Amino acid sequence: MADAVQPAVAVNLGDGKERHLKFTLRAVKQLKEYEKTVGKSLDELTKENDPGVVVYLLQLGLRHEEPDVTEDQLYDTIDMRNMPEIGERIQEAFGVASPPPAKDEVLQGEVVPLPGTSQKTTG
Secondary structure (H helix, E strand, C coil), X not given: CCCCCCCCXXXXXXXXXXXXXXXXXXXXXXXXXXHHHHCCXXXXXXXXXXXXXXXXXXHHHXXXXXXXXXXXXXXXXXXXXXXXXXXHHHHHHXXXXXXXXXXXXCCCCCCCCCXXXXXXXXX
8 A cells, every 4th residue: 555644835925934734533523513603604604705715724734733823823924915925825634634536536627726826827
């Protein structure tokens, strides 16, 4: 069996310190609880272009290496110029954390970029 260790995705918030995003099962559970609390899905939340969503996702993704990081610390650390890259790294980390689809599974749905990112199309 192949090594099942989930790789982390490097991210720079703008302060020159490299951090590593990793969405563990605990983080996904907490995100689902947050969605229930606010009554909106992650897709709906990201469409609102709310920086608070990005900060919350960063807090969940960084918890494995910075368990005590607060939202206020992240707000103070993030350089606005890095928002597009941060959004892309969050999306990448979610992709790494997600199991690959079954061979016969068809993925459907709209791709919604995180606040501060641009949607890229292929073709």
